Amino acid sequence: MTQAAHCDTGASAQPMLSVNGLRKSYGQLEVLKGISLSVREGEVISVIGASGSGKSTFLRCLNLMETPSAGHLEFENFSLDFESGARRQPTSRQLCELRTRIGMVFQSYNLWPHKTVLENVIEAPIHVRKMSRREAIEQAEGLLGRIGLYEKRGSYPSKLSGGQQQRVAIARALAMSPKVMLFDEVTSALDPELVGEVLSLMSSLAAEGMTMLIVTHEMAFARDVGTRTLFFDQGVVAEDGPPAEIIGNPRSDRLRQFLRRVVHDPAQLGPSA
Amino acid sequence: MFVNFWEDVVEYGPGFLAATVVVLGVTIASILVSWVCGLLGALGKQSRFAPIRGVASFYVWFIRGTPTLVQVFIVYFGMPQIGIKLSPVVAGIIALGVSSGAYVAETIRAGLSAIPKGQFESSLALGMTRQGMMIRIILPQVLRIILPSLTNEAISAVKNTSLLSTITVVELTLFAQLMIATTFRPFDFYIAAALIYLVITSVLSQLSAFFERRYARFS
Ligand SMILES: Nc1ncnc2c1ncn2[C@@H]1O[C@H](COP(=O)(O)OP(=O)(O)OP(=O)(O)O)[C@@H](O)[C@H]1O
Numbered sequence: 001m002t003q004a005a006h007c008d009t010g011a012s013a014q015p016m017l018s019v020n021g022l023r024k025s026y027g028q029l030e031v032l033k034g035i036s037l038s039v040r041e042g043e044v045i046s047v048i049g050a051s052g053s054g055k056s057t058f059l060r061c062l063n064l065m066e067t068p069s070a071g072h073l074e075f076e077n078f079s080l081d082f083e084s085g086a087r088r089q090p091t092s093r094q095l096c097e098l099r100t101r102i103g104m105v106f107q108s109y110n111l112w113p114h115k116t117v118l119e120n121v122i123e124a125p126i127h128v129r130k131m132s133r134r135e136a137i138e139q140a141e142g143l144l145g146r147i148g149l150y151e152k153r154g155s156y157p158s159k160l161s162g163g164q165q166q167r168v169a170i171a172r173a174l175a176m177s178p179k180v181m182l183f184d185e186v187t188s189a190l191d192p193e194l195v196g197e198v199l200s201l202m203s204s205l206a207a208e209g210m211t212m213l214i215v216t217h218e219m220a221f222a223r224d225v226g227t228r229t230l231f232f233d234q235g236v237v238a239e240d241g242p243p244a245e246i247i248g249n250p251r252s253d254r255l256r257q258f259l260r261r262v263v264h265d266p267a268q269l270g271p272s273a
Numbered sequence: 274m275f276v277n278f279w280e281d282v283v284e285y286g287p288g289f290l291a292a293t294v295v296v297l298g299v300t301i302a303s304i305l306v307s308w309v310c311g312l313l314g315a316l317g318k319q320s321r322f323a324p325i326r327g328v329a330s331f332y333v334w335f336i337r338g339t340p341t342l343v344q345v346f347i348v349y350f351g352m353p354q355i356g357i358k359l360s361p362v363v364a365g366i367i368a369l370g371v372s373s374g375a376y377v378a379e380t381i382r383a384g385l386s387a388i389p390k391g392q393f394e395s396s397l398a399l400g401m402t403r404q405g406m407m408i409r410i411i412l413p414q415v416l417r418i419i420l421p422s423l424t425n426e427a428i429s430a431v432k433n434t435s436l437l438s439t440i441t442v443v444e445l446t447l448f449a450q451l452m453i454a455t456t457f458r459p460f461d462f463y464i465a466a467a468l469i470y471l472v473i474t475s476v477l478s479q480l481s482a483f484f485e486r487r488y489a490r491f492s
């Protein structure tokens with residue numbers, strides 16, 4: 001977790017992750033229609049858009065849970081081309097390595113039910129990063145302390161609330177020390193009273209300079225915590241800019257329509273101070 | 274009958290014990306073979322390669338559609354014709370293991386399909402290899418789900434060892450038959466053999482109940 005040049009600028013100048021002309025089709029259905037994006041270190045990018053606009057698919061293409069149909073991806077020492085037709089799939093070693101560097105958290109926590117909280121967090125550091133068990137436990141206990149669940153380290157996931165499970169899932173991803181974190185509607189499955197604890201954990205990550213892409217329907221969160229907002233519409237990035245501008249002052253009709261649908265009280269999201 | 278119970282125990286006990294050891298040995302070995310075959314069969318049925326899927330499907334189809342006794346005969350009496358001669362015990366273990374493996378394969382496949390997609394996703398998203406994911410995350414959960422079915426299959430494995438009496442393996446059933454031939458006391462000896470089978474299968478059921486209680490902790 002670098003502290004980076006994360007002050008008023010919100011981010012450093014060098015892109016740390018970029019995609020160019022990213023496309024993804026399932027059979028005849030083209031879900032992503034050419035997306036180009038540069039992410040700089042420390043940026044907190046919220047991704048908003050209607051259901052089916054391709055937000056999840058986009059995140060899943062970034063850590064190659066889905067293989068893009070076309071386009072280019074640049075990240076650390078990875079420079080991957082995805083050409084339609086060409087048979088240059090990334091090797092499975094590349095896939096694994098890239099995924100250790102880009103963490104992802106899902107809507108349905110997906111903790112492993114047969115492992116305790118601590119075992120969930122140390123599993124990948126030990127068996128993927130080849131960390132020593134002692135070191136992994138030390139790190140995991142630090143992370144669990146930080147999310148306020150140190151006492152639950154010996155519990156099985158089924159004994160935790162949804163919010164607690166989701167915080168453990170975030171800790172599990174952080175235990176790999178990723179450079180970028182992807183969050184796909186991580187609060188959507190939670191009871192309303194549990195949403196806050198997960199969002200505040202994400203806010204504190206953002207404040208520490210973690211680079212994050214967050215698919216969310218929590219517009220207030222996107223506006224207050226994000227440094228940048230992308231509006232996805234039918235497989236393209238229709239709008240891209242500071243949250244105050246995108247959410248607070250929507251230009252296109254489609255974005256205005258979308259915001260009207262997801263925000264019950266639009267006045268609440270007027271241009272923020 | 275059983276008039277001289279203790280005399281019988283002294284006289285036939287060692288023979289029954291030896292036959293029981295054969296039953297246990299063949300059972301354990303054939304269960305191990307069946308797990309390997311079952312795992313290969315289940316994974317093979319989901320393989321990306323059509324020929325592997327074909328072989329796995331044929332295996333399950335053939336075994337489940339033919340009597341186990343005929344399969345035992347094929348391995349013990351049939352194989353020598355194509356140049357593979359096996360001792361009765363080895364042939365028996367292979368035949369029973371491969372046979373039970375087809376049922377285990379279907380069990381594992383059902384267990385696999387009961388694991389939520391998110392379990393695979395979260396493992397891969399953390400950089401695990403497919404193999405590491407299966408071994409450390411998925412199969413332990415599958416095992417928990419299919420344990421009752423596996424126990425049933427193990428109990429069948431115990432009982433199916435009696436089929437090997439037909440290929441000269443002196444297990445409990447054949448031992449009882451041999452004793453009956455000289456003593457003319459079929460009731461006594463078959464009942465004795467049945468009771469020993471019953472003890473073994475009951476212990477297995479208890480074992481499975483114990484594991485299920487243990488696993489209940491995290492569900
Ligand atoms: N594996 C797949 N096979 C076929 N179609 C898919 C697949 N995954 C996604 N799609 C389709 O791609 C489109 C975009 O899906 P995606 O999940 O990216 O949308 P989203 O913006 O995340 O929507 P939501 O807000 O509902 O999560 C949808 O029409 C969906 O049906």
Ligand SMILES: [Mg+2]
Nearest residue numbers: 055056057185
């Ligand atoms: Mg989605």
